[in-house]
Amino acid sequence: MSNGxxxxxxxxxxxxxxxxxxxxxxxxxxxxxAKEYVDQFYTAGRGFxxxxxxxxLAAGLVSAGTFVxxxxxxxxxxxxxxxxxxxxxxxxxxxxxxxxxxxxxxARRIDARSYLDILGSRYDDNRAVLLVAGISLLIxxxxxxxxxxxxxxRLFEGLLGINYRHALVLIGAAVIAYTAFGGxxxxxxxxxxxxxxxxxxxxxxxxxxxxxxxxxxxxxxxxETVNPELIEPTAVGGIASPxxxxxxxxxxxxxxxxxxxxxxxxxxxxxxRAMLKAAVIGALVVTTWTVFMATTGxxxxxxxxxxxIPDKAIPTVMAWALGPALxxxxxxxxxxxxxxxxxxxxxxxxxxxxxxxxAKVFKPQATFDxxxxxxxxxxxxxxxxxxxxxxxxxxxxxxIVYFAIAGLESSLFxxxxxxxxxxxxNTQGAxxxxxxxxxxxxxxxxxxxxxxxxxxxxxxxxxxxxICLIVVTYLTPPPSRKVLQLYWGRERPK
Amino acid sequence: xxxKEKITEDPRFKVCLREMLISYGFxxxxxxxxxxxTYSLGxxxxxxxxxxxxxxxxxxxxxxxxxxxxxxxxxxxxxxxDPYLEEDSEVKE
Numbered sequence: 001m002s003n004g005x006x007x008x009x010x011x012x013x014x015x016x017x018x019x020x021x022x023x024x025x026x027x028x029x030x031x032x033x034a035k036e037y038v039d040q041f042y043t044a045g046r047g048f049x050x051x052x053x054x055x056x057l058a059a060g061l062v063s064a065g066t067f068v069x070x071x072x073x074x075x076x077x078x079x080x081x082x083x084x085x086x087x088x089x090x091x092x093x094x095x096x097x098x099x100x101x102x103x104x105x106x107a108r109r110i111d112a113r114s115y116l117d118i119l120g121s122r123y124d125d126n127r128a129v130l131l132v133a134g135i136s137l138l139i140x141x142x143x144x145x146x147x148x149x150x151x152x153x154r155l156f157e158g159l160l161g162i163n164y165r166h167a168l169v170l171i172g173a174a175v176i177a178y179t180a181f182g183g184x185x186x187x188x189x190x191x192x193x194x195x196x197x198x199x200x201x202x203x204x205x206x207x208x209x210x211x212x213x214x215x216x217x218x219x220x221x222x223x224e225t226v227n228p229e230l231i232e233p234t235a236v237g238g239i240a241s242p243x244x245x246x247x248x249x250x251x252x253x254x255x256x257x258x259x260x261x262x263x264x265x266x267x268x269x270x271x272x273r274a275m276l277k278a279a280v281i282g283a284l285v286v287t288t289w290t291v292f293m294a295t296t297g298x299x300x301x302x303x304x305x306x307x308x309i310p311d312k313a314i315p316t317v318m319a320w321a322l323g324p325a326l327x328x329x330x331x332x333x334x335x336x337x338x339x340x341x342x343x344x345x346x347x348x349x350x351x352x353x354x355x356x357x358x359a360k361v362f363k364p365q366a367t368f369d370x371x372x373x374x375x376x377x378x379x380x381x382x383x384x385x386x387x388x389x390x391x392x393x394x395x396x397x398x399x400i401v402y403f404a405i406a407g408l409e410s411s412l413f414x415x416x417x418x419x420x421x422x423x424x425x426n427t428q429g430a431x432x433x434x435x436x437x438x439x440x441x442x443x444x445x446x447x448x449x450x451x452x453x454x455x456x457x458x459x460x461x462x463x464x465x466x467i468c469l470i471v472v473t474y475l476t477p478p479p480s481r482k483v484l485q486l487y488w489g490r491e492r493p494k
Numbered sequence: 495x496x497x498k499e500k501i502t503e504d505p506r507f508k509v510c511l512r513e514m515l516i517s518y519g520f521x522x523x524x525x526x527x528x529x530x531x532t533y534s535l536g537x538x539x540x541x542x543x544x545x546x547x548x549x550x551x552x553x554x555x556x557x558x559x560x561x562x563x564x565x566x567x568x569x570x571x572x573x574x575x576d577p578y579l580e581e582d583s584e585v586k587e
Contacts, residue, residue: 079544079547079551080532082547082551083528083532083547083550083551086528086550086551086555087525089555089558089559090520090521090524090558090562093517093520093521093562094517094521097513097514097516097517097520097570098514098517098518099514101506101509101510101513101573101575102507102510102514104575105504105506105507105510105573105575105576105577108575108576108577109577109578215542216541216542216543217539217542219542220539220542220543220544231537231544231547232537233532233533233537233546233547233550242529242533245529245532246525246529249521249525253521253525254518254521271572271575272570272571272572272573272574272575273572276566276570277566279562279566280559280562280563280566283558283559283562284559287555287556287559291551291552291555295551420510421510421511421514481501484501485501487507488501488503488504488507489501489502489503489504490501490502490503490504490505490578490579491501491502491578492577492578
């Protein structure tokens with residue numbers, strides 16, 4: 001009883017702290033004119049320094065996945081999953097180093113507020129391109145956002161011993177309120193605070209578990225007794241073949257640029273120096289989280305090898321290893337991760353829906369006063385939809401994370417990357433690449449699993465996307481001079 | 495392309511392209527190193543961890559963060575992000 005009280009107390013305290021941060025961020029937007037309001041709401045004036053951008057990038061992408069889902073899979077499959085998840089360590093570099101500088105310059109030319117602004121203006125603001133991109137976002141990001149709620153609810157369920165649905169209501173209320181009234185300024189400030197708390201939480205949990213198991217050697221021997229495959233590189237059941245492991249480097253590294261909520265921070269850094277620092281700091285932070293949390297997941301086998309729901313590994317081991325006050329701190333860290341990811345994604349989706357799809361496709365004349373309540377409404381609606389999906393949770397949320405990232409990358413990676421670095425690619429080619437990747441990925445992941453050839457289906461999805469893009473591009477005329485001038489030229493177009 | 499005359503390219507975008515290739519190159523070497531050590535080192539316990547895991551899961555990620563720090567210092571340029579280069583900076587070229 002008193003255990004649950006302290007955990008809950010720590011959580012509430014932290015949530016209030018986040019709401020205040022969001023409020024401070026929100027309040028500074030009140031006095032602005034409508035156009036400035038939209039600019040500020042989505043990119044907060046491009047004034048953020050390195051630590052903030054690094055934390056936002058890392059905290060936005062690393063989430064319920066790293067803190068609940070990956071440890072769950074590492075619990076089920078063994079140490080190989082720690083190595084597999086380590087592919088995400090350099091995601092900051094794979095985004096900022098690959099497209100950050102180019103997007104930074106182009107965004108200032110076209111006054112871009114979102115991922116779709118960059119994509120759209122490269123492809124003549126083509127309605128079909130924007131619609132297909134918007135549809136991809138909704139198909140894959142809503143379930144992804146909902147998984148964050150699942151992760152949070154699992155923790156509350158395990159630690160407080162309450163019903164899953166009650167736990168879900170608790171976490172949903174905090175996340176939605178905070179996101180709807182903060183905007184990105186609040187999100188970035190909060191993400192920074194969260195990043196710090198998450199890092200401390202991950203280290204404390206790992207060290208406590210190892211100490212309680214009697215040191216690393218004893219822990220590994222205990223794992224070997226439970227199931228020797230847990231410490232094999234090929235994982236439990238031999239699932240981690242070399243091509244399987246390597247294909248996840250595509251998912252978490254090479255094709256990261258295809259994940260729109262990951263690219264958002266490229267729109268906000270202040271200078272290229274800040275961006276580089278963000279890539280290095282980000283690598284350090286993400287590596288810390290991944291190694292400590294995922295390894296802790298595998299170690300849970302030595303504590304309780306009989307969990308039927310792998311996602312319960314972290315709550316189980318937390319309740320076993322930590323006292324109530326520390327449980328509160330770690331819980332706070334994990335909930336922080338979920339909140340920041342949901343916030344980043346919901347902001348992105350409402351931004352895309354309102355600014356890019358609604359404004360450009362259906363109402364080119366819409367005024368900013370018109371858009372303002374819509375942006376807030378869309379934020380609430382999408383957050384709500386994600387929440388409703390979380391009512392029936394899967395046993396292992398991580399597979400849905402993989403599904404969502406892979407789907408987005410299959411459809412958006414090549415159109416964005418090649419759009420930025422290859423002059424010849426045109427609107428028709430991009431559209432073909434997006435559709436081909438989207439449909440190809442869904443078919444292979446869902447129905448034609450043999451065609452994935454033992455790899456994560458994202459590889460075939462990307463290949464299909466690339467082929468469609470190149471073929472259609474060469475069959476149709478090159479892009480207009482205006483586009484080339486914006487994305488490559490030196491002079492301001494007249 | 496309506497008009498035949500070529501556009502003058504912004505030199506900063508050449509830098510962007512080069513840094514994109516460096517980033518991918520760095521990551522590719524990391525992936526290669528981890529793949530090789532994962533499947534070749536065996537599971538003898540060293541410092542309390544199976545050797546393959548110690549190297550592929552911990553030593554290599556940490557080493558590559560240090561390498562990244564130097565790559566970022568030495569091989570990446572500090573580029574102004576202004577939308578268009580001002581007239582006076584043309585002199586430099």
